[in-house]
Amino acid sequence: MGTAIRIDEDRLWNSLMELARIGATPAGGVNRQALTELDGQARALFSAWCREAGCVLRTDPIGNLIARRPGRNDSQPAIMMGSHLDSQPTGGKFDGAYGVMAGLEVLRALHAAGIETERPIEVVAWTNEEGARFAPSMMGSQVYAGLMGLDEALAVRDTEGVSVAEALARIGAQGMADSGSRPAAYFEAHIEQGPLLEAERKTIGVVSGGQGQCWFQMTLTGRASHAGTTPMDMRSDALVGAAAIIGALDRIGRAHPPGCATAGRILVSPNSPNVIPDSVYLTAEIRHPDDAVRAAMELEFRAAADEAVKLNHLDLNLAKVLEQPAAPFDPACIAAIRQAAERNGYPSMEIISGAAHDAVALSRIVPTGMVFVPCAGGVSHNELESAESGDLAAGCQVLAEAVLAYARVSDPVTPSR
């Protein structure tokens, strides 16, 4: 590295803990849903901290809050970091907040060391990543990346009838159209929200991309009849058909690592111990980082469903309700993260992002990289979500070095490939 940067573990941890007071729940978690008053308080605190670190703040029309640290050559595209400040209703202290606070810590470390970069550096708090109050999730980053229309997003209403536009206005978070150019690269730090890093005893997950996914809803229809008087060979048992599909999904997932296939929700009618079920509603989802493999998994799933339906004399109504292609991240961004981990001697591994993130939306339009750090037991979207200060600091240090490699200090650094 041309210039050494050291992030401050305690400052990062203390900022995370101070932020977590806004919307803190008795069980130790956070309830700070998008565009609520509490979200507004978190935005204000983040803004104040960024100004102290020499940044200028702006918001765009969907309320994405962007702190900008000018570059020596300020007309160049910025290097952007970010994540989100909103939480699930029973969320934790780290999901999203970590990525924003890690970006802030990079700004603070640069500011404290008086380091000047060629390119401007930006840290974004994306609006409504969780989708808990307003669907869909990743709303701010999707609008930013042109994957969702601004007007469509502004018109979404919560269960109390409040629109995104109204909620933005209430907390003063709606800004003007962003005239700036696209950033040159985007980096996001996040807790893994999965068990792999902990199981493999790695500190840093070098994220190779977001896996593709497709979601299905199906209804199997058979014939209800008495479980004691209907011979086995005269049955149309919708639950037996569903069970075959659930088992097939599990086998399909296992046969295509690192893919996943899951049935998570089932509703049975009449759901009585001695009545053969005549109707089952079932959800299925299939994920894989390689879209071609995922397509093959989908074909296997459909064949298994057809077979189960035929064997059990059922009718099947199957609908695909979501399809998102895989989002491989930029090889140079990935390399910059891997090299930063190696430089610091952090145990690291390549990992797929199983969950969706703002980085997945950003990867559609700019070179993107992502840093994962472990969270205890892989637990997230839960008030018990927990992470180690040392791991969070390591992820932040990697983030800082990857960003600096792109933002360029005195001696321009060409990212290695």
Place this chain on the structure above:
Amino acid sequence: MGTAIRIDEDRLWNSLMELARIGATPAGGVNRQALTELDGQARALFSAWCREAGCVLRTDPIGNLIARRPGRNDSQPAIMMGSHLDSQPTGGKFDGAYGVMAGLEVLRALHAAGIETERPIEVVAWTNEEGARFAPSMMGSQVYAGLMGLDEALAVRDTEGVSVAEALARIGAQGMADSGSRPAAYFEAHIEQGPLLEAERKTIGVVSGGQGQCWFQMTLTGRASHAGTTPMDMRSDALVGAAAIIGALDRIGRAHPPGCATAGRILVSPNSPNVIPDSVYLTAEIRHPDDAVRAAMELEFRAAADEAVKLNHLDLNLAKVLEQPAAPFDPACIAAIRQAAERNGYPSMEIISGAAHDAVALSRIVPTGMVFVPCAGGVSHNELESAESGDLAAGCQVLAEAVLAYARVSDPVTPSR
């Protein structure tokens, strides 16, 4: 036969239809739950009809209502027919009511023809066969057969806190201890409540006995986690385990005809499309006419459950909540029914009673036989329950001849074996 008896199809049908007005539902069914005011009305109508046919009425302490037609030798044990007048909340016109009205029609045909029998003949309306208002089902016949204590039965309360004793008193249905001896035999006519007779185009089902059954409740416990970030080989998916058990039950049932194995009720937590289920509640029931085979089926089921639990890293809490042995009916009673069907040229087949009936309770203490007639689509416990007048009459004719073979007209008839 020493004396010909011909039952009257129209009289039987008209009585069934008149009875069905008591508790009639708009959808064409019957809601006449045990020991309600409507049940009292049905008992009064049945009693009046029996008195017109020369019978004496009595009730026993659990409210079983018994019409007695004296025999020439009235001290001999009676030949008993019966079924029940109570219905499911959304029941049909024939379940139970048919057996009582068929018994009444036999009494009427004897009365009209002036036929005297050696032995007395009794027709019983058993209290609370359905168990819909007061659990368990077959309460009256179980108390009669000594399978359930009288005091225990009288203390059972409905959901509004009314006890069986109170409900009996309200409709004046509680009688005195029955000092009479056990009947010499018991015969019951009933709609099949299953699809076999209709499928095989048979008019008469010669019931060989009630199958044994055991019921299970189980809870499978795994670990909830994100469906997108938890690798397949790190999962404890309770729904995948349950699906394996459901599939195994179906295979076990098919491998042991005419047995049945069914999973009817399932509750999943958290039941969200993208969360791996951590808890599943599942019911299972296994039935077979041969208790030894049923025991083997249970062992196979338990082995399959253990295997599913092991493969998916789950905990299993499995409880057997019901066990009823098989109840083979009396060979001579069965033969009397078969011969009556043959004499009349009715297509018949031997059949197992898949559901429980008052006759199953009676079979524990006296020689018992049962006549099934088809019901449309095998549908019962349903307002759409339907049966053909001609089939009902055929079943009643068979019942009459089997009863007469036992009750003996002028020339004593020895039942064939």
